[in-house]
Amino acid sequence: MTPIATLLWLATIIFDTLGQLAFKAAATIDEELSGWRRWQHMLQDKWIWIGIGSYVIEFFTWLAFLSLVPLSQGVLVGSINILAVMIGGRIFFKERLSPRRVTAITLIALGVTLVGWA
Numbered sequence: 001m002t003p004i005a006t007l008l009w010l011a012t013i014i015f016d017t018l019g020q021l022a023f024k025a026a027a028t029i030d031e032e033l034s035g036w037r038r039w040q041h042m043l044q045d046k047w048i049w050i051g052i053g054s055y056v057i058e059f060f061t062w063l064a065f066l067s068l069v070p071l072s073q074g075v076l077v078g079s080i081n082i083l084a085v086m087i088g089g090r091i092f093f094k095e096r097l098s099p100r101r102v103t104a105i106t107l108i109a110l111g112v113t114l115v116g117w118a
Helices: 003-027 035-043 046-066 071-078 081-093 099-117
Strands: none
Touching (some): 003 046, 003 071, 046 071
């Protein structure tokens, strides 16, 4: 990949991961509410708007990235977002990483490396 494609790819990882983590934070703020009241509460929370903003930026960054690389390559290297989101979930939400998940993350990272820079 070219340097600009690599920068755009990194930006998509950052904004996609931020969006996923922000949505998770918004969804877990007040677990006692349900139905429409829960949605009202989430819509007033800053995290839902950070997530939406991140996804808007990530959408345009992804389009720019795809304009520079073949679709088959772009989609494959884009799957590294799974790794970033899983690590973010562990760090910020104390989610458990089983040995099977760590193995899967490692294989995904190796595959992205082989596809992206082979």
